[in-house]
Amino acid sequence: MKKIYFQGTFGAYSHLAALSIEPEAEIHPCKTFDECFLKASEDKNSKIIIPESNRITGNIGIEYLIFKYRLNIYAEYFQKIEHNLLGLPGTKISDIKDVYSHAQALSQCSKFIKMNNLVEHVRADTAGSAEMISKSKDRKKSAIASSLSAKTYDLEIIKKNIENEKGNLTRFLVMGKNVLQPDFGNKKYITSFLFKLKSKPAALYQSLGGFAINGVNLTKLQSYPEKNTFDSFFFLCDLDGHIEDTKVQKSLEELGLHCEDFHVLGVFEADKQREK
Numbered sequence: 035m036k037k038i039y040f041q042g043t044f045g046a047y048s049h050l051a052a053l054s055i056e057p058e059a060e061i062h063p064c065k066t067f068d069e070c071f072l073k074a075s076e077d078k079n080s081k082i083i084i085p086e087s088n089r090i091t092g093n094i095g096i097e098y099l100i101f102k103y104r105l106n107i108y109a110e111y112f113q114k115i116e117h118n119l120l121g122l123p124g125t126k127i128s129d130i131k132d133v134y135s136h137a138q139a140l141s142q143c144s145k146f147i148k149m150n151n152l153v154e155h156v157r158a159d160t161a162g163s164a165e166m167i168s169k170s171k172d173r174k175k176s177a178i179a180s181s182l183s184a185k186t187y188d189l190e191i192i193k194k195n196i197e198n199e200k201g202n203l204t205r206f207l208v209m210g211k212n213v214l215q216p217d218f219g220n221k222k223y224i225t226s227f228l229f230k231l232k233s234k235p236a237a238l239y240q241s242l243g244g245f246a247i248n249g250v251n252l253t254k255l256q257s258y259p260e261k262n263t264f265d266s267f268f269f270l271c272d273l274d275g276h277i278e279d280t281k282v283q284k285s286l287e288e289l290g291l292h293c294e295d296f297h298v299l300g301v302f303e304a305d306k307q308r309e310k
Contacts, residue, residue: 037080045161045183071103081210105209107300112307115202120189134163135178146196215301218278222304230295244288248281
């Protein structure tokens, strides 16, 4: 049976995404993102599902691990994020004084928290907060987490969809050690890669010219300092198209002339959510 690793505890949004993508897989939680990447790099038959960015709060901060381990990206998946206020069965909102969750979840539900005069407590993750509330047996305490967390830890959903903005999405990446990519067909694809430029003036400007000339659309370009330095950067990039497309190949060949490090992370079908 296939194994999928995710960061957090059962009931997390990553767990929810894993169930949506591969419901038949054996799903295992990891304490840290680093542990997820390490497991997948050691076991070729496993995959990891990692949150990469959120529509509202931006990057999750796993880029350094993508650079370090260089696992192959098999797919992207956009998970709808619906935050719920969870408490012990029979609890009313008027009973609650404290709310526990991940910093991003608290931020995304700030209006509801303020309106109900709740005291925020930052925890490592949403599902872990729900587990803690379940064990506490204290009606004054609540958690912001998924409906799966409520089911997992026998909690009640006191108030559904308490997020500030509806339609929030988190982009997840499915990654692993083996190199796999779909055949080039009549579908929408993303090619993901990382690169480090040679040290020379205007290097980034010159390196991107090939994409403009060949009409290739870059959907993501982010720079990150290499470990222990602030004067050497690598870039993570996504483009619209398959690596076997002639336009994409020409663009990447042009980019390669300016690089001292270049690595294709994956070619995969674009999630249908991008079309909405």
